[in-house]
Every structure is written in C-alpha cells, then in structure tokens.
Amino acid sequence: MSKLKKRLDNPNQITIFDVIQSLQNKERQSRPAGSFDIDRQFRESISKALKKCPLSRYQVAARMSELIGCDITKSMLDSWTAESKENHRFPAIFLPAFCEATGQTEPLNILARPVKVFVLPSAEALRSEIHKLEEEIVSKKNEKKKRLMFLKEIEGRSS
Numbered sequence: 563m564s565k566l567k568k569r570l571d572n573p574n575q576i577t578i579f580d581v582i583q584s585l586q587n588k589e590r591q592s593r594p595a596g597s598f599d600i601d602r603q604f605r606e607s608i609s610k611a612l613k614k615c616p617l618s619r620y621q622v623a624a625r626m627s628e629l630i631g632c633d634i635t636k637s638m639l640d641s642w643t644a645e646s647k648e649n650h651r652f653p654a655i656f657l658p659a660f661c662e663a664t665g666q667t668e669p670l671n672i673l674a675r676p677v678k679v680f681v682l683p684s685a686e687a688l689r690s691e692i693h694k695l696e697e698e699i700v701s702k703k704n705e706k707k708k709r710l711m712f713l714k715e716i717e718g719r720s721s
Contacts, residue, residue, distance in 0.1 A: 597676070602645070604672045608652055609643045611666035625663035630656060 612619060619636045626634040634656065641650040652660075654673070661667050670681045682690060 600672055600676065601651075604652065604669060605643050605645065607669045607672045608639075608660070611660070611664045611669060612639065612643070614666055615664040617663070622660070622663045626656060626659040629659040629662060634659075 612622060615622060617625065619639050623634045623636045623639055641647045642652040644650070652669075657669060657673070661670055667681050667683070674681055
C-alpha cells in the first residue's frame with residue numbers, strides 16, 4: 563500500500579479543511595472591539611457614489627423611490643451621508659436600489675469586507691464561477707487518477 567493511502571486512512575491526520583476552519587475561528591475570536599465600526603467608511607462611500615454619479619441627488623432619490631416603491635427624498639440622502647447626523651443611518655434594504663441608481667457598488671463592498679465577502683460585477687462573478695468549475699474539473703481528474711492507481715495496486719496484489 564502506498565504511503566499516500568496510509569496517510570489518508572489515518573483518523574488522527576488533520577485535514578486542510580480542519581486547518582482553515584480553525585484559522586477562521588481564531589480570526590473571528592481575535593477581532594478587537596470596534597473593528598466592525600464602518601460607519602464613517604460607509605457614509606463616505608455613499609457620498610463618493612453620489613459624487614461619481616452623473617445624476618443629481620434629487621434624481622437618485624427619485625430613481626430609488628421608483629425602484630423601491632416608497633418615497634426617498636434628497637434630504638434623506640443628505641441625512642444618511644452627513645457626519646453630523648449620527649442618529650440617521652442608511653437602511654440596508656435601500657442599498658440595492660441606491661447602487662442601481664448611482665451605478666456604484668463600493669457601498670456594498672464596504673459592508674461585505676469585514677466578513678470577507680467580496681462583491682463582483684456580473685462578468686467578474688461569471689469568470690470566478692468558470693474558474694471554480696475548472697478547479698473542480700482538475701480535482702475530479704486527480705480523484706480519478708488516485709482511484710486508477712489504487713485499482714492497479716489492488717489488481718497487482720491479486721495476480
């Protein structure tokens with residue numbers, strides 16, 4: 563029997579999955595207090611998205627209202643981005659409509675980054691899925707190769 567097979571059969575052998583999971587658990591536990599405070603960054607990303615957008619704040623508010631089906635005003639947008647308005651927060655349920663209206667996804671990235679999730683444009687997401695499929699194909703080919711080698715080993719012993 564090959565050395566590789568012996569290691570795979572060892573119940574005490576730690577898997578790479580176990581190592582990754584352990585590292586992620588430690589990382590979650592060791593996050594300092596306040597490390598998820600993204601208020602300033604999020605407000606800035608909303609402001610930058612509005613500045614980059616060719617539409618006025620009135621037009622963005624109107625487009626968001628149309629997409630959501632409830633009234634969004636320019637003054638609401640102003641309150642959500644103003645540092646002085648600490649009690650006014652941008653509602654997460656409005657964020658998809660905001661991103662659609664402005665054409666900017668950075669505010670979504672700001673929200674996703676602390677939990678290690680990344681927002682990709684549809685073409686990039688599709689490329690990522692294709693790459694993942696290619697990795698799965700390689701993995702399946704390797705599994706097939708291992709089984710063929712094991713089959714040869716078994717057949718060699720029975721001869």
